[in-house]
Amino acid sequence: MEPRESTNQMNQQVTKSVSCETTLKLLDHVQEALLVLDGSKIAYANKKAKEFFGECEGTDLFELLILEKGTLLVDVIHSDGLEGNLEFEDKVFSGKKGGWIHFHITYVKQLSAIILRDITQERILQEAKDNMSVLVAHELKNPLSVLLSTISEMIEDEDDEENLRKLLAVEKQALRLKRIVEQIEYITMAQLGLYTPKPVFINVKRLLDSVLDDIIELAQKKSITIEKQISIDTLVADEFIIRTILRNLISNAVKYSFENSRVIVKITQDYISVRDFGVGIPDEDIPKIFNRFYRTSTAVKMASGSGLGLAVVKHLANIADYRIEVKSQRMIGTEFIVYLR
Known part of the structure; x- marks a missing residue:
């Protein structure tokens, strides 16, 4: 072997050894x-x-x-x-x-x-938050029930048309608050693994109209039309799970749609589909959108949010043994399909 070639090989081995030692030292600091x-x-x-x-x-x-x-x-x-x-x-x-x-x-x-x-400390904090959510929801339920009962009596006794209109508006908001409290309680129970689906016969049109009541104001502000395509009258499923999935998917669709566009909600015996005509989701972000608190850079610029909505949808879908498919094209729109069977 030539002296120069031998020296080069020795230099390469020394360099490799030093590089390896440096890497190991760095790994000790992560x-x-x-x-x-x-x-x-x-x-x-x-x-x-x-x-x-x-x-x-x-x-x-x-x-x-x-x-x-x-x-x-x-x-x-x-x-x-x-x-x-x-x-x-x-x-x-x-x-x-x-x-x-x-x-x-x-x-x-x-x-x-x-x-x-x-992530032990993260889990301890999350469990504390979950326990607090259950406690708050539980403590609010009784006062709300009393409030709704009182409003109902006042509505029955009221003869003045203007006062009756105001009482009905108050009752509507109180019922909305009751649903929110129930959703906080059920979602927290689901996250703690304590929620078991309870299948019932759901009046699909009535449920969807109730969900849209909470979203319609934002849709009107953006001049977004919500098209309902319902092919069934009733659906056997857990009402809380279906309501929460619909509310989160439709709310997201409205948030991230362009103004003067539309959102299509389709409900069949086999699946639920919510399609918007908005900014879309980049391909590289689709695998991450169901992670808690994850929001794409486009989503952050376009609307406020917690990054929890889709995580809740995924969690509830898993509990009910549903499958979710996402189809999206940048600047064209997104469709979420929840397969119920």
Whole structure:
């Protein structure tokens, strides 16, 4: 081997070694725990991972990670069918911390690596908010019932036409508030896994008209026509779930439609469709729109919102075993289809 060639190879090896050492040092400063696998053995664990699990290099992954929900990760790592990354949340037992820790877990198949982000505090805060929501909803129900009962008696006794009109307007808003309180309670219960669907016979036209009562003012401000295409009289389903799905999808459609356009609401025995003629959703954003608090850059510019509406729709659809399809074209519009069977 020529001296120059030998020197070049040595330089490349030194450079590679220094680069690798620098990378490992950087990985020790990230806030997520990182495990790199060789088969099912842990070949590398960064500093954060060792804070949770101790010195674990050389340990079998499935002896180290005790998951509350079972074998999803085991099945995926031993399978060749996964395309892209796997992301999920689960509690993992940490012997070093002496308890269960709630992680957002990402398995990056291409790198054979697992990234664990501690979301325990986020979950504690969310549970506190959920519990507060249930408490507030519960405390508001009784005063509202008394208020509605009193208004109903006043309406029966009122002879003056102008006063009667005002009382009916107050009753309408009180009923709307009652629905909002019920929705807060039911949504919170659903998020806590405490809500079980209760199928009933729903008068579809009456339900849709009730939903539109809450949205029509915004639609009128933007000169948006809402077209109703209903092919059935009744639907057997959970009324709260159907109402909430319709309200969120139609409200979003109106918010993100162009002025002087239309929103088409179609309800059949097999599916619900809400179609708008608005800004549309970029292809790269469609997989993320059901994430809590996620809003596209276009949505942020066009209308205010919490970023929770579609997350609620997805959550309730999962509870009812419905499937959601999204079709969208930029600057042409979006259609959400909820398959009921």
